[in-house]
Amino acid sequence: MRGAERLDAFMARANAAYYASHDPFADFTTAPEISQVFGELLGLWAGIAWQGMGAPARFLLAEAGPGRGSLMADALRALAQALPACRAAAAVALIETSPRLRAAQAARVPEAVWYDDLAALPDGPCVLLANEFLDALPIRQFRRQGTGWQEHFVQDGGFLTRPAPAPDHPAAADAADGAIIEIGAAAQDFVRALAQRLCRQGGAALLIDYGPEISAAGDSLQALREGAPADPLADPGRADLTAHVDFAALARVARAAGAAVFGPVPQGKFLAALGLFQRTDRLARTQPPGRAMALLDAARRLAEPDRMGRLFKVLAVCHPALPPLPGFEP
Numbered sequence: 001m002r003g004a005e006r007l008d009a010f011m012a013r014a015n016a017a018y019y020a021s022h023d024p025f026a027d028f029t030t031a032p033e034i035s036q037v038f039g040e041l042l043g044l045w046a047g048i049a050w051q052g053m054g055a056p057a058r059f060l061l062a063e064a065g066p067g068r069g070s071l072m073a074d075a076l077r078a079l080a081q082a083l084p085a086c087r088a089a090a091a092v093a094l095i096e097t098s099p100r101l102r103a104a105q106a107a108r109v110p111e112a113v114w115y116d117d118l119a120a121l122p123d124g125p126c127v128l129l130a131n132e133f134l135d136a137l138p139i140r141q142f143r144r145q146g147t148g149w150q151e152h153f154v155q156d157g158g159f160l161t162r163p164a165p166a167p168d169h170p171a172a173a174d175a176a177d178g179a180i181i182e183i184g185a186a187a188q189d190f191v192r193a194l195a196q197r198l199c200r201q202g203g204a205a206l207l208i209d210y211g212p213e214i215s216a217a218g219d220s221l222q223a224l225r226e227g228a229p230a231d232p233l234a235d236p237g238r239a240d241l242t243a244h245v246d247f248a249a250l251a252r253v254a255r256a257a258g259a260a261v262f263g264p265v266p267q268g269k270f271l272a273a274l275g276l277f278q279r280t281d282r283l284a285r286t287q288p289p290g291r292a293m294a295l296l297d298a299a300r301r302l303a304e305p306d307r308m309g310r311l312f313k314v315l316a317v318c319h320p321a322l323p324p325l326p327g328f329e330p
């Protein structure tokens with residue numbers, strides 16, 4: 001039997017086991033799997049960032065948590081058509097820990113080089129994309145109890161609590177008795193290191209995930225097992241564990257590290273500004289009617305507020321000298 005494990009340690013262990021042994025896309029689908037236009041638009045965004053960086057002859061086109069490799073494959077195809085010089089300059093770097101998913105990515109993006117984490121990436125200017133990566137990173141949970149705080153640990157499939165200092169969170173001071181405050185410590189560490197790197201070596205990053213615009217109290221830890229909601233603490237490694245991403249906290253961390261930050265903006269607004277519907281229409285015209293309808297519905301699913309358009313947010317973290325990047329206009 002295991003001793004009590006802090007929630008973030010439990011979540012890290014459970015997700016590492018889950019991604020190493022499962023095809024996550026049997027349990028959930030993601031924007032790049034819904035429409036090829038998603039990855040194409042992100043590729044074009046990366047190309048515009050590259051131009052803003054002064055069009056370096058070589059740069060890293062990186063992705064964190066690339067899943068099946070669809071986003072990167074679609075991005076590279078769009079860049080090859082629209083900005084061949086950028087396509088030629090791109091050295092594709094994938095940050096992925098799961099050997100199983102690395103193999104799937106190699107089938108879609110054979111030229112890629114794989115890394116275990118951000119710190120392992122080679123030096124140089126970089127454009128990094130990440131879709132539904134940060135939500136898989138481990139969180140800590142704190143519970144208000146009377147005038148003090150407890151932290152969640154996991155033992156034998158249940159929570160136990162231990163006294164803890166007050167969490168560093170804007171909603172902590174007014175939290176009601178019993179309220180849960182989540183700290184995405186691993187996501188914050190990732191964004192801090194990313195912002196420091198971009199400030200030193202140049203570049204930009206686009207982070208897309210689901211979460212509220214304003215940091216609030218609340219329990220967002222969830223598990224999906226075989227496509228259905230499950231108990232997050234039962235059977236570690238059998239379910240995908242995620243939590244909402246606190247974009248306000250990530251924006252603060254990136255600014256404190258010296259980076260320029262754009263957003264968060266709702267995904268629907270971002271994709272529409274990048275031309276989601278125009279590009280989808282053009283593509284649909286070349287397809288048989290059934291496929292054309294499916295493409296248009298996929299675009300609506302990504303953008304409509306009551307589907308993925310509002311819950312999902314887009315945040316850009318950039319070198320401060322970069323010109324403004326598309327998708328974040330007021």
Ligand code: SAH
Pocket residue numbers: 015019024030031032033064065066067068071095096097098101116117130131132133136137
């Ligand atoms: N971006 C893809 C996949 C999202 S699933 C898409 O949109 O379809 C989450 C991805 O992050 C998987 O590829 C998973 O293996 C990877 N991942 C999860 N935790 C990770 C970690 N700590 N380090 C690197 N990759 C991780």
